[in-house]
Amino acid sequence: MFMEEKCERVDTQQIETLLQAIPEADSISKMAAVFQALQSETRLKILFLLRQKEMCVCELEQALEVTQSAVSHSLRTLRQLDLVRVRREGKFTVYYIADEHVRMLIEMGLEHVEEKA
Amino acid sequence: MFMEEKCERVDTQQIETLLQAIPEADSISKMAAVFQALQSETRLKILFLLRQKEMCVCELEQALEVTQSAVSHSLRTLRQLDLVRVRREGKFTVYYIADEHVRMLIEMGLEHVEEKA
DNA sequence: TTAATATATGAACAACTGTTCATATGTTCA
DNA sequence: TGAACATATGAACAGTTGTTCATATATTAA
Numbered sequence: 001m002f003m004e005e006k007c008e009r010v011d012t013q014q015i016e017t018l019l020q021a022i023p024e025a026d027s028i029s030k031m032a033a034v035f036q037a038l039q040s041e042t043r044l045k046i047l048f049l050l051r052q053k054e055m056c057v058c059e060l061e062q063a064l065e066v067t068q069s070a071v072s073h074s075l076r077t078l079r080q081l082d083l084v085r086v087r088r089e090g091k092f093t094v095y096y097i098a099d100e101h102v103r104m105l106i107e108m109g110l111e112h113v114e115e116k117a
Numbered sequence: 118m119f120m121e122e123k124c125e126r127v128d129t130q131q132i133e134t135l136l137q138a139i140p141e142a143d144s145i146s147k148m149a150a151v152f153q154a155l156q157s158e159t160r161l162k163i164l165f166l167l168r169q170k171e172m173c174v175c176e177l178e179q180a181l182e183v184t185q186s187a188v189s190h191s192l193r194t195l196r197q198l199d200l201v202r203v204r205r206e207g208k209f210t211v212y213y214i215a216d217e218h219v220r221m222l223i224e225m226g227l228e229h230v231e232e233k234a
Numbered sequence: 235t236t237a238a239t240a241t242a243t244g245a246a247c248a249a250c251t252g253t254t255c256a257t258a259t260g261t262t263c264a
Numbered sequence: 265t266g267a268a269c270a271t272a273t274g275a276a277c278a279g280t281t282g283t284t285c286a287t288a289t290a291t292t293a294a
Contacts, residue, residue, distance in 0.1 A: 007175035022165035035155035037190035
C-alpha cells in the first residue's frame with residue numbers, strides 16, 4: 001500500500017494512534033455546536049446574567065437592548081444544547097443555567113481572556 | 118425620567134445592578150472570539166491532537182485531511198487568541214497548546230457533551 | 235547561488251449566523 | 265369568552281466564516 005510523501009517528521013503509524021485518541025466525530029461535532037453557541041456576545045451576556053439570577057425573557061430583553069425575538073432565538077439555541085433550562089411560572093418563562101459545568105465553561109473562558117490583560 | 122413599560126417581573130434597578138456585575142464589553146468580546154475559534158471542528162481536532170503531542174504543520178495536515186492552507190489558516194486563528202503557541206525548529210514550525218487553561222476549556226466542553234450520552 | 239521543502243497569506247466563493255419584522259401560540263384575568 | 269400580556273417561530277437579509285486555489289516567504293542543503 002502506497003503512502004503519499006510527507007515531510008520527514010511525519011510518522012504515519014503514530015498519527016494513526018493519535019487520531020484514535022481524539023474524541024469520536026459525534027462528540028467533536030456536538031462540542032463545536034456548544035462553542036458555536038458561546039461565540040455570540042448576546043448569548044454570553046445572557047449566561048452572565050443568568051449566572052447571577054434566573055430570569056424571564058422580558059427581563060433579559062430589557063437588560064440586553066435587543067428585540068424580544070432576538071432574545072427568544074438566542075435562548076432556544078442555548079436550550080437546545082442544554083446550556084440553559086426552562087421553567088414555566090404562570091405567564092412567565094423562567095430561564096436558568098443548566099448546571100455547574102456551564103458555569104465552569106464561561107468561567108474558564110473569562111479567565112483565559114482576563115489573564116492576558 | 119420616564120421608564121418604558123415592561124412586564125411586571127422587571128425591576129429596572131435590579132437589572133442595572135446585574136448588568137454591572139457582568140464582565141466588561143471588551144472581555145465579552147474577547148471571549149466570543151475564543152469560543153468562535155473553538156467552534157470549528159477542524160480547530161477542535163487540532164487542539165485534541167496537540168493535547169497529546171506538539172506537532173508541525175505537515176503532521177497536522179496529514180492527520181486532518183484538509184489542505185495545508187486550511188491548517189495554516191486555522192492555526193493562525195488559534196495562535197492569535199493565544200490558544201496555541203509556536204516554536205521554530207529548523208525548517209519546521211512546531212505548534213503546541215498554550216497552557217493548562219486551554220486544556221481545561223476543551224476538557225469542559227467534552228465533558229458537557231459526553232455527559233448527556 | 236539555486237532547488238526543494240515547509241509554512242503563510244490574500245482573494246474569492248459557498249455556506250452559515252444573528253438580527254429584525256411579522257405573526258402565531260400560550261397564559262391570565264376581567 | 266375575549267383582550268392583554270408573554271413568548272416562540274418562520275422568513276429574509278446583511279454580515280461573517282472556512283475552505284480552496286494561487287502565490288509569497290522562509291529555511292535548508294546542494
